[in-house]
Amino acid sequence: MSFLPGLVQTTAVVLSFLLPALLFGYAAIPGLRSPGRRFRASAFTVAGLLLIACLTLPGPRDFGDVFSAVFLLATAILLCHVFWSLLAWPFTLTLLTAIAKAEHPLTLEQWISACTQGEGPTAFAENRLRLLFGGGMAVSDGERIVMTQTGMAIVRLVRLVRFATGLGSSR
Amino acid sequence: MISFVYGLIGVALFVALAPAMVSSAQRAGLSTPPAILLVLAAVIAHGLSVALGAMSVAQFQYWNAASIFGFGVMSYVFAFGAVYKSVSLEILLDVAQRPEHRAPLADIVDRLVPDIFRRRADILVDGGQVERIGASFAVTTKGRAFAGKLARIRRAFAVGDSGLYDFAEAEEQAAKSADP
Numbered sequence: 001m002s003f004l005p006g007l008v009q010t011t012a013v014v015l016s017f018l019l020p021a022l023l024f025g026y027a028a029i030p031g032l033r034s035p036g037r038r039f040r041a042s043a044f045t046v047a048g049l050l051l052i053a054c055l056t057l058p059g060p061r062d063f064g065d066v067f068s069a070v071f072l073l074a075t076a077i078l079l080c081h082v083f084w085s086l087l088a089w090p091f092t093l094t095l096l097t098a099i100a101k102a103e104h105p106l107t108l109e110q111w112i113s114a115c116t117q118g119e120g121p122t123a124f125a126e127n128r129l130r131l132l133f134g135g136g137m138a139v140s141d142g143e144r145i146v147m148t149q150t151g152m153a154i155v156r157l158v159r160l161v162r163f164a165t166g167l168g169s170s171r
Numbered sequence: 172m173i174s175f176v177y178g179l180i181g182v183a184l185f186v187a188l189a190p191a192m193v194s195s196a197q198r199a200g201l202s203t204p205p206a207i208l209l210v211l212a213a214v215i216a217h218g219l220s221v222a223l224g225a226m227s228v229a230q231f232q233y234w235n236a237a238s239i240f241g242f243g244v245m246s247y248v249f250a251f252g253a254v255y256k257s258v259s260l261e262i263l264l265d266v267a268q269r270p271e272h273r274a275p276l277a278d279i280v281d282r283l284v285p286d287i288f289r290r291r292a293d294i295l296v297d298g299g300q301v302e303r304i305g306a307s308f309a310v311t312t313k314g315r316a317f318a319g320k321l322a323r324i325r326r327a328f329a330v331g332d333s334g335l336y337d338f339a340e341a342e343e344q345a346a347k348s349a350d351p
Contacts (some may be wrong), residue, residue: 001228003234004234068238071241078249085252087330092295099310102309115288125262125276128258141273146271147263154263158260165254166191166192166193167255
């Protein structure tokens, strides 16, 4: 049994640790201030560096070494995305930070307003619906929201994933 | 190359173990967060698959097995996280239940959005970070301390601490997609 990583595997592990540093460092670049853009730039940077390493590192390439290095880096990117999402777009935690700033107890309506920077539930719903419209999952029909075939396929997939992951079907 | 197979065996073990643990905890009414259960399932599955590989294969390559296992588990966690508490998907699932799969926007705004916020408020109340005071809510000492830590981390990474979602970014993206 060998616990020693190969050369490309070691590079992938090092690049995995570089990813959070890039997320931190790229904040200094004005064009990468938005969390989504910054994450994409960081992920593409480490992927590019791994590709360069595969082409330039000395010695013969072992297929297993390269193959597993790609999966190690992909794992790190997914893991970082989970934590980055919690940091950049946390729903429940934003509720907490919003109420922590309030100087007095808030009703639910006041709390929603504080969370949406005073925009209220309409802006919040429109913000979330924009994702569904952008993904072709729903369309607006005047004052109604209509689900598309793509939306229905996504709903079936979500129900399947909920069932397969033990979450059950909430609806 | 056989080491990769033991990575896949680990993923299979995890996929069998994780849903069983999550659904058992839900049925038993345990308040253990699903994230803890997923970590526990991953540790057990990884330990078992690596032990099996080490005993069966003389030249077992740990990192080959770990790469496949890590990717499989993270893909699962990614899918789990997406369906667990996504607001957009909650709205989509709600519309899917309606006749002809259509819902008035006013109903989403007046009923569903407050419901979504109420359920998240309940999570914070159950976690002891927020308390109910009559019809209002107030942060507890524990909640304020946690919010302070979170705000410091967000500021360190320059992701802001102003409010829910980046409305400006979403508007920018919408403008881009509308622009041919």
